[in-house]
Amino acid sequence: MTTQNTEQTNLALTMLSEDERLFRDSVYEFADREIRPLVREMDEHAKIEKPLVDKLFDLGVMAIEIPESYGGGGARFFHAVLAVEALSRVDPSIGVLVDVQNTLVINALLRWGNEDTRRRFLPRLAASTIGAYALSEAGSGSDAFALATRAIERGDDWIITGRKLWITNGNEADLFIVFATVNPEAGYRGITAFLVERGFPGFTVGRKEDKLGIRASSTCELLLEECRVPRAHVLGEAGKGYKVAIETLNEGRIGIGAQMIGLAQGALDHAIGYVKTRRQFGKAIADFQAVQHQLARAATELEAARLMVYNAARLRDAGQPFLTEAAMCKLFSSEVAERVTSLAVNLYGGYGFVKDYPVEKLYRDAKIGQIYEGTSNLQLQTIAKQLIG
């Protein structure tokens, strides 16, 4: 009987273990208390203040999967998904800061770093160092492996020259995973991942983009002008960077799914609160069946998206194939986020269109889900490839 109950518990995707629930709730309580009062100001100033970043490190969400022996939380990928969801419910800009740190940077180091690299960088990432992941360039976005940044061997170093674009956390990061080619003729087989530190000669963080949404999250250009990188800073093997990129991004997009369901939940929370208090025609607008049905449909879509995100994350943690599920969850949850935030704006009426109320920001923030870590067309391509071959 006991065994049967346990098995049944495992079958319910949204049924969290005690530890998962406590973790998720503590992250949400933190977000509600510490982040919510700053959301509008951070959006307006397009900046995340350092004291908030310090608190995120103290909370433990900047090193979720790093083993305890290196100062991290020693938790699973699913915990990272829960954290990104809980933070994005309040501010998707903080959600993506934490997402890139965990699902891309730390993930890549855990998977591809050797003992020396792990020992040098994981304790720093757990304590106070923010990471960034630099693949895209002006001429290579969806076609990521057409990148032009070049690395040339010189003595014990690699000399990297190129320009990266759209790099999340660019302003705050001290450690950058930079992808460059060591052999342009070899195509994707020349791509190599390098660990570049702020302060390396020839490395500068350039212009910060002025964006539609997730404005507090910094998105920057990186300039590498004969940047000298020690040989020991190659992550994985030279020429195997395409594997580092593909495998981390396959997992990372589950994190973007989590960001999208979090922000959709945030918009739905606001909309439900608002329709109960706003009165028209002598009653709360929540009393109109049309409004009730719109909310019911939004909640249903959100539940479906959440199941897809949780399933992809749990498959990943179970060591099962998850490529299609990850692409599907990002595709679907970003579309749901756009629809739910749009509905929230509609239900607020004119108040939904102004910055004094929170839903217009979430509507703007939702758009990025269909663009980064592979556009929706690229997710469809991945899914179709699995279907048709």
Ligand SMILES: Cc1cc2nc3c(=O)[nH]c(=O)nc-3n(C[C@H](O)[C@H](O)[C@H](O)COP(=O)(O)OP(=O)(O)OC[C@H]3O[C@@H](n4cnc5c(N)ncnc54)[C@H](O)[C@@H]3O)c2cc1C
């Ligand atoms: C806010 C923000 C943060 C970002 N953060 C990072 C980061 O931290 N690190 C990083 O490396 N990059 C980052 N990016 C870059 C992001 O991943 C790219 O913008 C994205 O991959 C799309 O590339 P692109 O902008 O060059 O668009 P393009 O690739 O030029 O695409 C333009 C359009 O063409 C479509 N398209 C392209 N190829 C095909 C095809 N084969 N079939 C069908 N349609 C196609 C796309 O779907 C899209 O609709 C970020 C971008 C933004 C806006």
